[in-house]
Amino acid sequence: MSDTDTLYMVLTVPVGEIIAKYPVCQNFFTNLRIENIERGLPLHQALEKTDPETLSEFGLDRHAIQREFCDFLNVFVGRSDAAGPEIAGITIIGGHGKAGEPENCRVTINRGETISIVGPTGSGKSRLLADIECLANCDTPTGRQILLDGQNLDDERRIELQGRLVAQLSQNMNFVIDLTVDDFLRMHAGSRHSINIDETVERCFVCANSLAGEAFSLDTRLTQLSGGQSRALMIADTAFMSTSPIVLIDEIENAGIDRRQAIELLASRDKIVFISTHDPLLALGADRRLIIKNGGISGIITTSEEEKSCLTEIERLDARLFQIRKKLRNGEIISRNALG
Amino acid sequence: MQLITVAGPPSSGKTSVILKLIEAMQIAASDVGVVKFDCLTSFDHLRYEERGIRVETGFSGKLCPDHFFVSNIEAAVEWGQSAGFKYLITESAGLCNRCSPYIHGIMAICVIDNLAGINTPRKIGPMLKMADIVVVTKGDIVSQAEREVFAFNIRQVNTAARVIFVNGINGQGATILASHAAKARNIQTLRDLKLRFTTPAAVCSYCTGEIRIGNEYQMGTMKRMEFKKP
Ligand SMILES: Nc1nc2c(ncn2[C@@H]2O[C@H](COP(=O)(O)OP(=O)(O)OP(=O)(O)O)[C@@H](O)[C@H]2O)c(=O)[nH]1
Ligand SMILES: Nc1ncnc2c1ncn2[C@@H]1O[C@H](COP(=O)(O)OP(=O)(O)OP(=O)(O)O)[C@@H](O)[C@H]1O
Ligand SMILES: [Mg+2]
Ligand SMILES: [Mg+2]
Ligand SMILES: [Zn+2]
Ligand SMILES: [Zn+2]
Numbered sequence: 274m275s276d277t278d279t280l281y282m283v284l285t286v287p288v289g290e291i292i293a294k295y296p297v298c299q300n301f302f303t304n305l306r307i308e309n310i311e312r313g314l315p316l317h318q319a320l321e322k323t324d325p326e327t328l329s330e331f332g333l334d335r336h337a338i339q340r341e342f343c344d345f346l347n348v349f350v351g352r353s354d355a356a357g358p359e360i361a362g363i364t365i366i367g368g369h370g371k372a373g374e375p376e377n378c379r380v381t382i383n384r385g386e387t388i389s390i391v392g393p394t395g396s397g398k399s400r401l402l403a404d405i406e407c408l409a410n411c412d413t414p415t416g417r418q419i420l421l422d423g424q425n426l427d428d429e430r431r432i433e434l435q436g437r438l439v440a441q442l443s444q445n446m447n448f449v450i451d452l453t454v455d456d457f458l459r460m461h462a463g464s465r466h467s468i469n470i471d472e473t474v475e476r477c478f479v480c481a482n483s484l485a486g487e488a489f490s491l492d493t494r495l496t497q498l499s500g501g502q503s504r505a506l507m508i509a510d511t512a513f514m515s516t517s518p519i520v521l522i523d524e525i526e527n528a529g530i531d532r533r534q535a536i537e538l539l540a541s542r543d544k545i546v547f548i549s550t551h552d553p554l555l556a557l558g559a560d561r562r563l564i565i566k567n568g569g570i571s572g573i574i575t576t577s578e579e580e581k582s583c584l585t586e587i588e589r590l591d592a593r594l595f596q597i598r599k600k601l602r603n604g605e606i607i608s609r610n611a612l613g
Numbered sequence: 614m615q616l617i618t619v620a621g622p623p624s625s626g627k628t629s630v631i632l633k634l635i636e637a638m639q640i641a642a643s644d645v646g647v648v649k650f651d652c653l654t655s656f657d658h659l660r661y662e663e664r665g666i667r668v669e670t671g672f673s674g675k676l677c678p679d680h681f682f683v684s685n686i687e688a689a690v691e692w693g694q695s696a697g698f699k700y701l702i703t704e705s706a707g708l709c710n711r712c713s714p715y716i717h718g719i720m721a722i723c724v725i726d727n728l729a730g731i732n733t734p735r736k737i738g739p740m741l742k743m744a745d746i747v748v749v750t751k752g753d754i755v756s757q758a759e760r761e762v763f764a765f766n767i768r769q770v771n772t773a774a775r776v777i778f779v780n781g782i783n784g785q786g787a788t789i790l791a792s793h794a795a796k797a798r799n800i801q802t803l804r805d806l807k808l809r810f811t812t813p814a815a816v817c818s819y820c821t822g823e824i825r826i827g828n829e830y831q832m833g834t835m836k837r838m839e840f841k842k843p
Contacts, residue, residue: 300769301769347772348768349768403783406785407785407786432792435777436776436777447755447756448755450731450759457758461758461761503756507756507758510756515757
């Protein structure tokens, strides 16, 4: 929709019809406390029936509101990039390690690939994720440079991409809003007018439940979800609703969710996934892994067929550990047998 | 001297963001001054001074902090000029959601945090609506989904602003903010520039010191709530 089309629509189409077509517009009126605006009339006529006192409290008159409504429509309805930025690959060009030694490395990761980041505590795994998040341009402590689709980005493009390119998930993140799972998922889906709300909420919910160890319902409040359930919901939400093509995950191992399935889910949505981890399952579940030492990337290993075949065995070990943990939680006694 | 005005709800991260911004702008501490406008008390000066940044603090006391801002901003600029700063940054705690301390033509940054509640952007009013840049902090502790809805709610209220995510603790995002801040207008004086938003016209008897409750004590501009019949 061009700016003139928008203006024409606002001038001629009754408010109610515009809201019916683009439900997000209801918010525009709610925010100005004129949610009960006469719906049968086009905006400027409808505004004649609203209390000018209310409008003036917002520092607006009818003309200003009409102008702002057009801007609102242009941003939320006319925008074609609601699908998020498209990128095919991201390249990391090495800078230097903690002691200033050069980090000789240039690695490109493509859409749909998952990369794990491993290394001792304090080696710089989270730092690498931060460099990706801010699209480092030799301006971070590591001197690294990040390219998108092989291109160096100018400032303007980096600014434009900030907050849209990357979705982040870490141990420290929690839900703070007090809504039910259903209300929240609907709210998030509602902020993306391009998707089918009912269908997306349903898929997200089903998927989150299959990742979480213990089931929760759509009526559960977000703030009552366990750590694992929250993490599972965050992953499903990122997979189905976030438009960001890159997902950065910093240590989700303690969450008690089906980690392998979680990563597969994200990768299947054609995202590039980076996971900083100490967990063998996540490390080997990725297509490749970056080894970090003293602040620099010291190696890149492609997960071999042999390693992949070990995954099943590691999963079995992991499941056994999980059983032991569960028994302890339930107040049971651990026997030699349980260790198998 | 380039002037930047920063406002935002209490504890949203204004001081943290300003400190990270100054770091990212790579300017000497002696080239920047800060004026903090607050209501009753503030400890921010300690944090600025710790970095060797010169700071003046003003307390609005009985006045609306934004009214107080307007009546003192010109003198603040004169202080900055005579101190020879390259940048002057004002920090105001926006307590009054009805006002906004922004001036036409002067870079206006609103700092708001992810913990404030998802609908807060829709309630804040001109302080958010009239800003050129909206900085969102504390993204490190809430879910990606909440960050996205929060940003969406900000854009609903202010379609024109740049929304920039800054972590007030580790400074992530501050370089992007700095590249905007570098474009702040160079000024000699603020004389004859205008506020972006009228401060409330109302002066009622309580504004002028009345403390008794009751109709007969109420004068000037009053606004009455309407209660539904039970
Ligand atoms: N986790 C987290 N905490 C933050 C962030 N930004 C600021 N904080 C914390 O939030 C608290 C308030 O930050 P301040 O910078 O003092 O906020 P302010 O807006 O200047 O506060 P007043 O001037 O008192 O209104 C401090 O404890 C900061 O460390 C952030 O991005 N993430
Ligand atoms: N190349 C580098 N140059 C300078 N500083 C670095 C470099 N790489 C990492 N650092 C710094 O080292 C510190 C530890 O790094 P980081 O937090 O990324 O470790 P980590 O591998 O994530 O550790 P953990 O496993 O405990 O989470 C950080 O302060 C980080 O900024
Ligand atoms: Mg880490
Ligand atoms: Mg402060
Ligand atoms: Zn006020
Ligand atoms: Zn009064």
